[in-house]
Amino acid sequence: MTSLELRRLTSEFLPAVLALDQLCFGGLWTLEGYQRELESPNSDLLILVAHGSSCVLGLGCLWAILDEAHLTIVAVHPNYQRLGFGQAILLALLQSARQRGLERATLEVRISNQSALNLYQKFDFREAGRRKRYYPDTGEDASILWRGGLQHPNFPNLLTSWQTQICDRLHENNWTLIVTPDTFTTEEFLLTDA
Structure with a gap:
């Protein structure tokens, strides 16, 4: 098994990010943009790295805006897609949003990005609308997705269920996940090396 490490982004990983x-x-973002996010108390930037390596395999970011988590980035290196990495990152972002006391999560995604749409649907995101010609490079529309209920009493049960599915998927692909103490404590985030 190869270990993955889920951690908060630090400046040493900026070149890889x-x-x-x-x-x-x-x-999408410049070095200065990522540095601003690192300094912002309203931003959570998480990375997925091969344990003991500086190679960033995945990235996720959310902005806390009032009672909403706006997911700005969920990315997985193309060579490591469809292994469960995106699910682990999304689960961590939702857990982070819950810890912040946020009620819901939202994001925009290209209407043609079916793999991303499938990922978000697994986590009960629903389409709330469209932004016409949102992406300037192609003029493509964005689907606006919402996921409410992050503070609902049953949401931790959903997190546990998703966690089990993600751990199983990672293990099937010979990966195991370690969550660094600077990211979440065991009580805050259950997805740990079993």
Whole structure:
């Protein structure tokens, strides 16, 4: 088994994050943009790295806006997609939003990005509308997705269920996940190396 490490982004990983951003999004954010996010108390930036490595395999970011988590980035290196990494990142972002006391999560996604749409649907995101010609590079519409109930008493049960599914999927692909103490304590985030 190869270990993955889910951790908060620190400045030492910025070059690798910029490379992943370029690979996945063509340079969505600049170095200065990521540095601003690191300094913002309203932003959570999480990375997924091979344990003991500086290679960033996945990235997730949310902005806390009033009672809403706006998911701005969920990215997985193309060579590591469809292994459960995106699910682990999304679960961590939802847990982070819950810890912050946020009530719901929202995001925009290209209407043609079926793999991303499938991922979000697994976590009960629903379409709330469309933003016409949202993506300037292609003029493509964005689907606006919402997921409420993050503070509902049954939401921790959903997190536990998703956690089990994600751990099983990662193990099937010979990966195991370690959550660093600076990211979540065991009580806050249950997805740990079993």
